[in-house]
Amino acid sequence: MTQVDTTFGPSALATPANAVSIMRLLVTVPFLGFIADDGASWPIVGLWIVLCVTDGIDGWLARRQGTTRSGAFLDPLADKVLVLGALWTLVGIGRFAVLPVLLITARELGIQGLRSYYGRLGLAVPATQLAKVKTVVQEVAVGLALLPLSVLDRPVVADTVLWLAVALTLVTGVQYLVDGRRATRTGGSRDERPARLS
DSSP states (O other), X not given: OOOOOXXXXXXXXXXXXXXXXXXXXXXXXXXHHHHHHHOSOHHHHHHHHHHHHHHHHHHHHHHXXXXXXXXXXXXXXXXXXXXXXXXXXXXXXXXXXXXXXXXXXXXXXXXXXXXXXHHHTTOBOOOOHHHHHHHHHHHHHHHHHHSOTTSTTHHHHHHHHHHHHHHHHHHHHHHHHHHHHHHHHHOOBOOSSOOOOO
């Protein structure tokens, strides 16, 4: 059985997981520029897949080498900047409508504010499996929108998956509110280990 190497404590900053998260943030800026300039293309789809896969890599590194408070902040920040940035860039070039992206954005920013509030109370409200599925569906919607026009009926499929992402986003938002209210009533989980929340 492989032993987990908890090399880094909760206060560590310079960790491999954080390096991956920061790399994702840095690459996101030019990537959004590529979307705005070129629209749908196979190279952009390929880079999007790489960026989405690295989301799992930084989490895997953190679990093996020790989760940190900085990582608990950087990892979801990188996710939100990447996904919301891509969604709004696609709105800007006319590939997605404003309403579904606005609904997703409102939920994500609202829950991020609640995370900060619960964090100050010392409460941990863990992410559910459905919340993780929500993130994947958002990423798939973006990926479909980036496919060249010749692939299937891309606009219809991408819009359908985007609205599915909206539904999951809102459902998991309500679920987080319910779990958070329960945590504040009962004292919740006061776990000192940083937790990634979606």
